[in-house]
Amino acid sequence: MNDENKSIHEFDLELICEYFVNLERQGPGSPEITIKALSFIDDLNDKSLIADIGCGSGGQTMVLAQHALGNVTGVDLFPIFIDLFNRNVEKLDLQNRVKGIVESMDNLPFRNEELDLMWSEGAIYNIGFERGINEWRKFLKTGGYIAVSEVSWFTEERPAEIEEFWMDAYPEIDTIPNKVAQMQKAGYIPVATFVLPENCWTENFYAPQVEADKLFLEKNKGNKAAEEFIANQRHEAHLYNKYKEYYGYVFYIGKKI
Template sequence: MNNGEKSIHEFDFTLICEYFSSLKRQGPGSPEITVKALRFIDNLTSKSKIADIGCGTGGQTMVLAKYAPGHITGIDLFPAFIDIFNRTARNQHFQDRVKGIIGSMDDLPFKNEEFDLIWSEGAIYNIGFEQGINEWYKFLKPGGHIAVSEASWFTRKRPAEIDSFWKDAYPEIDTISNKVGLMEKAGYIPTATFVLPEHCWIDNFYIPQTGMQERFLKKYAGNRAAEELVMNQRHEAELYHTYKKYYGYVFYIGKKI
């Protein structure tokens, strides 16, 4: 990347897992936003099946469990995340209908037309928005919904620094209208899109990292990889504060035809 910067994908998985597992959320969002997106999903019943792909430690999944009926399967690549996920489900008495499993989103262990709802907050970028919505389509029942939050451009032009940063970090970042077009092309009826407010980034994602970063650096004093990971996250936060009018997360909700 430019100026020696790294993408989050270039860091050691063990360090990434430890760093983010100490946070309630592994990406921008909020319980209120999860509930808002859920309001666009109809026809869920106690027999419905929901998949939360790239669930992390399950912050948003437990909100789904509180406000949506049915059985929820969370899946994530990191075993430590799933351990926290299942412990939280038990602590909140959701263990009878919420379960976390270890797995990769590009090789999902699900059956065709198994789910009424596929959910993914801030995680589909790991496989890519277009590939994700196309490959996950087969797991939805006809009339089922997909709801994902995804980094998107708010404008067609932006300063070179932020344009370069995001094109290096996530080449698939695009405008809202182009993302909606990809949903239509994949066979969904786009039913809703909305932008996540700033507090989902600042208050719920970046600020919670500040105190934790000091503890992380103290634990890994002299570890160059740990120091670079923290520097990377601090740089990303600085860029958001500077350029937040040009990009952010957008929720995309669609219905399978």
């Protein structure tokens, strides 16, 4: 495998965090998409408990908190993201009902049937979609909701180049009907499924990386691993532009039975 085609998982985590902490979003999405997904969630009130798993620096969490009643806990493995998350909370004066904590998504600190809503934008792949929706289900009250965005195939067949790239990066990538079936099998009523529009990738995720790439390379001048990482990010963006009709992010929203 050449450097250009490395999986992101082959790079040092500190290097990845150093890069993504300078971006408002750590994955494809938009405030409008967060609000749209939230529109399918019923019965939230000021006593509701919400968790955003793999929240990063909290770009989507802040939108969620501003448009949903209840108390919101952002969870991320990396302290650098949670420090920034909690600074963002204070800037928006949300500290009375929003907080970020450092914890792994496979060791969540919630009680059984404690949460009204579990949220995760572009992050559940770290544990795997099927494992995540099954293991997290116990934290939800009956009638509680799960809402996650997940990279998915739009077609049954696709060109070998993009198939190989994603099967290496995330072997659990699958078609939308198969993901919905997994959600139903895990004990949820599938409430809504929708594809994130192209601008969530091009304008909100890849475009800000152009300036971030320059700053990152200047800061890490002569660092071969940093140069390879940026080459990897640019290759991923190139593949998206070339093959975007075959895959993208999809929001899956389910209600615990």
